[in-house]
Structures are given as structure tokens and as C-alpha cells.
Amino acid sequence: xxxxxxxxxxxxxxxxxxxxxxxxxxxxxxxxxxxxxxxxxxxxxxxxxxxxxxxxxxxxxxxxxxxxxxxxxxxxxxxxxxxxxxxxxxxxxxxxxxxxxxxxxxxxxxxxxxxxxxxxxxxxxxxxxxxxxxxxxxxxxxxxxxxxxxxxxxxxxxxxxxxxxxxxxxxxxxxxxxxxxxxxxxxxxxxxxxxxxxxxxxxxxxxxxxxxxx
Amino acid sequence: xxxxxxxxxxxxxxxxxxxxxxxxxxxxxxxxxxxxxxxxxxxxxxxxxxxxxxxxxxxxxxxxxxxxxxxxxxxxxxxxxxxxxxxxxxxxxxxxxxxxxxxxxxxxxxxxxxxxxxxxxxxxxxxxxxxxxxxxxxxxxxxxxxxxxxxxxxxxxxxxxxxxxxxxxxxxxxxxxxxxxxxxxxxxxxxxxxxxxxxxxxxxxxxxxxxxxxxxxxxxxxxxxxxxxxxxxxxxxxxxxxxxxxxxxxxxxxxxxxxxxxxxxxxxxxxxxxxxxxxxxxxxxxxxxxxxxxxxxxxxxxxxxxxxxxxxxxxxxxxxxxxxxxxxxxxxxxxxxxxxxxxxxxxxxxxxxxxxxxxxxxxxxxxxxxxxxxxxxxxxxxxxxxxxxxxxxxxxxxxxxxxxxxxxxxxxxxxxxxxxxxxxxxxxxxxxxxxxxxxxxxxxxxxxxxxxxxxx
Numbered sequence: 001x002x003x004x005x006x007x008x009x010x011x012x013x014x015x016x017x018x019x020x021x022x023x024x025x026x027x028x029x030x031x032x033x034x035x036x037x038x039x040x041x042x043x044x045x046x047x048x049x050x051x052x053x054x055x056x057x058x059x060x061x062x063x064x065x066x067x068x069x070x071x072x073x074x075x076x077x078x079x080x081x082x083x084x085x086x087x088x089x090x091x092x093x094x095x096x097x098x099x100x101x102x103x104x105x106x107x108x109x110x111x112x113x114x115x116x117x118x119x120x121x122x123x124x125x126x127x128x129x130x131x132x133x134x135x136x137x138x139x140x141x142x143x144x145x146x147x148x149x150x151x152x153x154x155x156x157x158x159x160x161x162x163x164x165x166x167x168x169x170x171x172x173x174x175x176x177x178x179x180x181x182x183x184x185x186x187x188x189x190x191x192x193x194x195x196x197x198x199x200x201x202x203x204x205x206x207x208x209x210x211x212x213x214x
Numbered sequence: 215x216x217x218x219x220x221x222x223x224x225x226x227x228x229x230x231x232x233x234x235x236x237x238x239x240x241x242x243x244x245x246x247x248x249x250x251x252x253x254x255x256x257x258x259x260x261x262x263x264x265x266x267x268x269x270x271x272x273x274x275x276x277x278x279x280x281x282x283x284x285x286x287x288x289x290x291x292x293x294x295x296x297x298x299x300x301x302x303x304x305x306x307x308x309x310x311x312x313x314x315x316x317x318x319x320x321x322x323x324x325x326x327x328x329x330x331x332x333x334x335x336x337x338x339x340x341x342x343x344x345x346x347x348x349x350x351x352x353x354x355x356x357x358x359x360x361x362x363x364x365x366x367x368x369x370x371x372x373x374x375x376x377x378x379x380x381x382x383x384x385x386x387x388x389x390x391x392x393x394x395x396x397x398x399x400x401x402x403x404x405x406x407x408x409x410x411x412x413x414x415x416x417x418x419x420x421x422x423x424x425x426x427x428x429x430x431x432x433x434x435x436x437x438x439x440x441x442x443x444x445x446x447x448x449x450x451x452x453x454x455x456x457x458x459x460x461x462x463x464x465x466x467x468x469x470x471x472x473x474x475x476x477x478x479x480x481x482x483x484x485x486x487x488x489x490x491x492x493x494x495x496x497x498x499x500x501x502x503x504x505x506x507x508x509x510x511x512x513x514x515x516x517x518x519x520x521x522x523x524x525x526x527x528x529x530x531x532x533x534x535x536x537x538x539x540x541x542x543x544x545x546x547x548x549x550x551x552x553x554x555x556x557x558x559x560x561x562x563x564x565x566x567x568x569x570x571x572x573x574x575x576x577x578x579x580x581x582x583x584x585x586x587x588x589x590x591x592x593x594x595x596x597x598x599x600x601x602x603x604x605x606x607x608x609x610x611x612x613x614x615x616x617x618x619x620x621x622x623x624x625x626x627x628x629x630x631x632x633x634x635x636x637x638x639x640x641x642x643x644x645x646x647x648x649x650x651x652x653x654x655x656x657x658x659x660x661x662x663x664x665x666x667x668x669x670x
Contacts, residue, residue, distance in 0.1 A: 031341060052339035058329065062336035095337050118329065138329065200330055202338055 014086065018093040028092060032085050041082040042066075057142050061121050066091050070120050077126035097201040112188070114200045119187050129181030135162050165190060244396060248433040257442045257594070264570065264593055267377075274374055385591045393438045393590045400434035401487075405494040407431065412497025424498040425476045432473035440594040442570075443470055450601035451475050452530035452560035455523055457552055460562040461624055462534035463541070464575040465582070466589065467564055470597060471532060478502060478522065478529040482509055500528055512551060523557040530560065535617065541574040548617040558604045561620050563628035567596040600627045 011022050020028070035049060036042045047053060047063045056062065069075040071094070072087050080087070094117045098110045122130045122138055139158040140151070165182055182190075247253055407427035414420040436443070451474075452458040458477060460467060471477065479501045483492060492503055502522055508514050522528050535548035553559065566573045571592025575585050589595065602623055607616045624630075 028341070035340075047340070050339055053336060056332055056336045056339070058332050059336060062333060062340075092337070092341070095334070118333070121329065121333065142329070142332070200334065202334060202341065 014089060017086070018089045019096055019099075020089060020093065025089065028089060029085060032088050041084050042088065043082045057144055058121075058138070061124075061138070061141065064124075065117065065121055068120055070126065071117060095200065095202045115188060115191060116184065118200070119184050122182075129183050130187070131181040132159070132162050134181075240392070240395065244437050245399065245434060248437055249430050251429065251433060257437075257440060260440070261442050261570070261594060261596060268569065271374055271377060385593070389440070390591055393440070396434060396438035397590075400431050400438055401491065403434065404428070404431035405491060408494045408498035412494075421499070427498065428476060428495075429473065432469055435469050436473045439466065439469070439589055441466070441470060442594055442596045443474075444598045445474055445601070446598065447601045447603075448474075450560065450603050452477070452562075452601075452604075454528065454530060455526045456530045456558040456560050456604065457519075457523065457555065458530050458532045458560045458562055459535050459548070459552060459620060459624075460532075460564055461628065461630065462536045463564065463566060464573045464585075464589075466573060466595065467534065468532070470564065470599065471562065474599070476529055477532040480504075480519070480531055480533055482506060502531065516551060516555060519552070520555050520557075523555055541576075548621045550613040550617050553607065553617045553620070554613040556607065558606050559616075559620055560604050561602040561624050563600045563602065563624045563630075565598050565600075565628040565630065567598075570594040570596045573597070598628075602627055 008022075011025055014020070014025055015022055018025075032042065035046050037046070044063055044067065047059075047066075053059050053062070064079070065071055066083060066088070067079045067081070069078045069080060071091055072080060072083065073090065074080065083091075094114055098107055098114075100107060119130070120126075122134055124134055124137070136155055136158040139161070140154045143154050143157075165186075243254060243256065404427070407430075408424070411420060411424045411427055414423070458471070458475075460471060468479070472479075478499070479495070481492075481503060483489060483503045483505055492501070495501055496503060500522070502518060504515065504518075519531065522531060533552045535552050537549050571589065571594060573589065573595055580588065605616075605620055605623070607613070611619070
């Protein structure tokens with residue numbers, strides 16, 4: 001960041017846009033610099049430097065989510081090549097805990113945003129529907145670590161799950177009716193009344209309470 | 215013009231006298247004690263004085279900050295995320311149970327919600343991960359008047375700036391030349407001494423002389439770095455036919471250990487100054503130096519080490535199994551090669567006190583020469599060395615388990631975190647075998663349920 005005056009203005013702007021506190025923004029900025037190797041932007045390759053991420057079966061989807069134009073609010077589809085710090089914070093803000101004091105409408109909006117982030121993870125071709133193929137793709141990735149599972153079992157698991165989802169969204173289907181895919185409205189219907197917010201956020205430590213004691 | 219001549223010679227005289235005085239002081243107070251292995255306690259006194267000055271400096275800053283109502287300490291930055299210690303299975307069950315429209319006795323096979331867990335874990339690691347933290351230098355909680363460690367302190371008064379300036383002057387203009395002179399003396403004595411001893415016929419006299427030449431030169435090098443070392447449990451020092459393993463923070467570890475014991479070194483043959491030193495050392499006693507091509511051949515390495523260890527007249531080998539320098543807050547995975555040989559292992563824990571100078575060598579940030587300069591312009595290097603009781607491999611243990619057992623003992627003694635991760639991650643990527651563990655666990659959960667259902 002440049003001279004201290006403009007730096008704190010930048011931080012305040014980011015605070016307003018993303019909802020993080022200034023301490024958290026500073027922390028995340030350090031992390032950003034660490035990941036990017038002191039460059040102003042991050043590319044996909046920079047995420048290879050996080051060893052713990054390699055253990056995650058859906059790491060490619062997670063990394064992709066960072067560059068997804070829909071998550072970055074830059075367009076309806078496609079991937080960006082590189083992201084700057086503001087984009088990084090935008091993606092991270094999907095994982096902030098929902099502030100329940102803001103009022104019901106705001107809470108509902110935040111919830112929708114989180115679910116939309118997940119929806120984008122499944123819907124890789126950005127056509128607004130999660131098709132059977134895309135669903136299968138996710139299940140295969142999640143199960144990809146185990147060499148003993150054949151592709152067929154993974155497939156049948158995915159098909160079974162898709163059927164259950166369809167039954168929730170469309171009710172009983174005619175025998176020759178083809179289920180096109182889960183739209184975002186259907187996706188929301190599946191999660192109605194279920195408290196997913198507590199599982200879809202990262203718990204940030206409250207910085208003020210952890211002062212050094214000498 | 216003629217008036218300048220006597221003036222000139224006055225300056226030359228003064229210079230000559232001060233140099234002679236300095237040299238004599240050097241000899242009497244530093245080199246002679248090093249030769250005989252005694253200590254006047256000058257370094258300990260120096261350390262106590264420095265501590266008093268640091269405490270005063272920190273107090274001044276706190277007072278100054280309170281007066282001006284500034285925040286002195288930045289928040290504790292050891293991690294920003296509260297990570298839950300629950301396991302994969304528990305969390306996924308919890309997520310599924312919160313989907314209350316499914317009956318609890320029917321365990322669903324796969325749900326859209328399973329992705330939550332992995333998604334969140336992924337985000338957490340991107341924000342903050344255990345491993346990368348270990349490869350950057352440790353952050354201090356009080357300032358030691360070195361600007362290079364001034365991460366956390368924002369408010370510095372005029373008095374402190376003057377003190378800091380004085381510190382810079384002392385470190386760069388007095389301590390640095392002194393240390394370079396000592397280092398030069400130490401290294402040249404080592405080369406000359408070992409070469410001369412090499413000409414003697416093999417026998418007890420040669421061994422005796424070789425041991426003392428080595429010890430003497432390492433002691434001079436220790437003083438060249440103003441290293442203040444406290445040795446604990448010296449009765450557990452390594453003996454012939456054993457292997458000494460220690461955690462690795464910097465190349466100085468070798469000097470620290472070798473100044474208290476007589477070891478055979480293991481390493482790659484280097485060119486340049488290091489190569490000269492290596493060739494000279496091996497004339498006096500058998501060290502194990504490998505050519506670059508031989509290093510890749512693990513069997514050859516193991517064979518040579520085994521041969522060395524089995525010959526009881528040869529010295530204990532000094533090995534650093536982590537393979538790379540770690541920042542001294544944790545101990546990383548030990549490479550199993552040295553634990554397969556089957557000799558007695560003498561573990562040693564080394565812990566540096568970062569208050570006086572950060573000894574960690576971040577080889578991706580600094581080269582060797584820059585690193586040595588940084589070391590020589592720090593106040594001092596203070597560390598503790600613990601000699602742990604010897605360990606041998608038990609009958610039903612394999613090399614990896616033995617290595618982990620030794621590693622835990624070292625970590626516990628030195629107060630370091632015992633990590634499962636590989637030090638090689640500083641430069642390479644995670645091995646595929648590790649990646650599959652989490653995925654296997656999750657897929658076992660799903661497929662297990664699937665098979666139960668198809669059977670029933």
C-alpha cells in the first residue's frame with residue numbers, strides 16, 4: 001500500500017464493500033502477499049503453494065471459484081485470468097458469518113449469496129442448471145481419492161442422489177419425463193428451512209480480545 | 215606543506231598503536247581462551263547488559279505510546295481462524311442431521327451438503343495454513359534494537375532512535391570487523407592445522423592432535439559469532455559408533471555442536487572455500503564427503519554410513535535429518551535414511567533465543583554470504599543445546615516410526631511443535647500419498663453406506 005493516508009482510505013473503502021474489519025483486512029492482505037509472492041495479482045498457480053489444500057478432494061473447484069466471473073460479480077460466465085486483492089476479499093466475504101443483527105431481509109440476502117456461491121461450484125458451465133453430468137462430476141471428484149471405488153459405483157451414487165433431489169423439486173415425475181437439471185430456485189427449495197449458515201462460514205478470531213499479555 | 219609531515223606520521227603512529235593494542239586484546243581475551251577451552255565469562259556479561267538495555271527500551275516505548283495514546287502492540291498474529299478439532303466424520307454427520315426433513319435413522323448416501331465441509335476446509339487453508347508459517351522467521355514480542363525485527367513496533371521516541379543509532383555504530387564498526395577477523399583466524403587455523411596433522415603417521419598422537427585442532431578452531435568460530443551456548447546433560451554426549459541427530463535451523467548448528475564434541479561430518483563435496491576446508495579436514499580424520507552424483511544413490515550413501523558406524527574407532531556421525539532449515543518453532547519430518555542403518559542414535563535438541571538475533575536461514579530469501587553478514591551484525595546468538603539419552607530401534611519398529619519417535623523426543627525437549635509435514639515442502643509439492651488420505655476417508659464413509667444399503 002502507498003502512503004499511510006491513502007492506505008487507510010483504501011482500507012475503509014474495502015471495509016464498506018466487503019464487510020471485513022480493518023484488522024481482518026490487514027491480516028488477509030498479508031496472506032494475499034504471501035500467496036502472490038508480493039505481486040499485485042494472484043493466478044491459479046499461486047494456490048499450489050498451500051500444502052494443506054492439496055488434501056482437499058475438491059481443490060480444483062475451490063480454486064476455480066476464486067476466478068469465476070459470477071462470484072467476482074464481473075459477468076454471467078467465464079473465468080478471470082488473475083485477481084487482485086479486492087477480488088480476493090470479495091470471494092472471502094462469502095464465508096463471513098451472517099450478521100443476525102442486520103434485519104431479516106439482509107439475513108435472507110446473505111444466505112442466498114452463500115447458496116449461490118455453492119450453486120456456481122456445481123454448475124460448471126454457467127447455464128444456470130445443475131445437470132446430471134455436472135452432479136456426477138462433483139461426486140466423482142469427492143470420491144476420487146479412493147482407487148477401490150469403480151466409476152460405476154460413483155455414478156450410481158450420483159444418480160441416486162439426483163433422483164432424491166428431483167423428487168424434492170418436481171414431486172412425482174412421469175416415467176418418461178426427463179429431469180433437466182436443478183435450477184437455482186430448486187436449489188434454494190432444497191435448503192429451505194435448513195440452517196446451513198453455521199456450516200458455510202469461517203470463524204474469524206476476534207482480534208481485540210487477543211492482545212499480548214506481558 | 216612541511217607541517218603536514220609530522221601530522222601525518224602522528225596519525226600513522228596512532229593507527230599502528232591502536233591496531234597493536236586491539237590485536238593483543240583479541241589474542242589474550244578471545245583466542246587464547248578458545249585454544250584452551252576456558253571462558254572468562256565476558257560473553258555472559260555482555261548478554262546480561264544487553265537484556266537490561268532491551269527491557270529499558272521496551273519500557274520506554276510502552277510509556278511513550280501510553281502518553282500519546284497509540285496502540286503499541288499489533289494484535290497477536292499467530293493465526294486468524296478458530297479451527298475446530300472435530301473429525302471429518304463428525305462434521306459431515308452434523309451437517310446432514312441439520313437437514314431435518316430426512317429421518318435420522320436412514321443414513322443418506324450422499325448429499326449436496328457434503329460439499330460444505332470440504333469447501334469450508336479449503337477456504338480455511340487458503341486463509342491460513344500451518345506449514346507455510348514455519349518457513350518464515352519467528353516474530354518477536356519485544357524489540358531488540360535491530361531494525362530488521364521491527365515488525366510489531368510502531369512508536370519509537372527520539373531517545374530510542376539515538377540508542378538504535380548507537381547500536382548500529384557498535385555493531386557495524388566495532389563488532390563486525392572484530393568478528394570477521396576472528397572468523398578468518400579460525401578458518402585459516404583449521405585449514406593449516408588439519409593439513410599439518412595430516413602429515414603425521416596414523417596413531418594415537420595424530421588423533422589427539424586432530425581432536426584438539428578441530429575443537430580449537432570451532433571454538434574460535436563460536437566466538438566469531440558471539441554465540442553464547444548453554445549445554446545441558448553433557449553426560450549423554452554421542453560416542454564412537456553412534457549417529458548424532460539434531461534439528462536444523464541454520465548452518466551454524468554444525469559449529470555449535472562441533473565445538474563441544476568431536477564428530478565426523480557428513481555432506482556433499484562443495485567447490486570454493488568450503489571445498490578447501492573439506493579437503494583439509496578429511497586429511498586429519500575420516501569425515502564422510504559424498505560427490506554430487508553419489509548423493510542421489512541412497513544405497514551407496516547407506517552403505518558408506520554403515521561402514522563408518524561399524525568401525526568403532528571412527529567418530530560419531532553428525533546428521534540433520536530434516537534435510538532443510540526450519541525456523542526453530544517446530545520440528546518437521548525426519549528423513550528415514552539415517553534411521554535405517556541400525557546404529558545407536560543420540561538425539562540433540564537445539565533451541566535458539568530469537569531475542570538476540572534470528573538464526574534462521576531462509577535460503578529462498580538470503581544467500582549464504584548475506585546470511586553470514588546478518589549473523590555477524592546481530593548482537594549475539596544465544597542458544598541452548600540439550601543432549602538426550604541414546605535411543606535404538608526396537609524390534610517391531612520400522613525406520614519411519616523410529617524416526618518419528620526420535621523427532622517427538624527432540625521436539626518435546628526443545629519446546630518445539632512436532633509437525634508431521636515434510637521439510638521438503640519448502641520447495642516441492644505435497645506427495646500424492648498424502649493427498650489421497652482425506653479422500654479415502656470420505657469415500658469410505660459414502661461407499662460403506664452404499665454397500666450396506668444394497669445388501670439390505
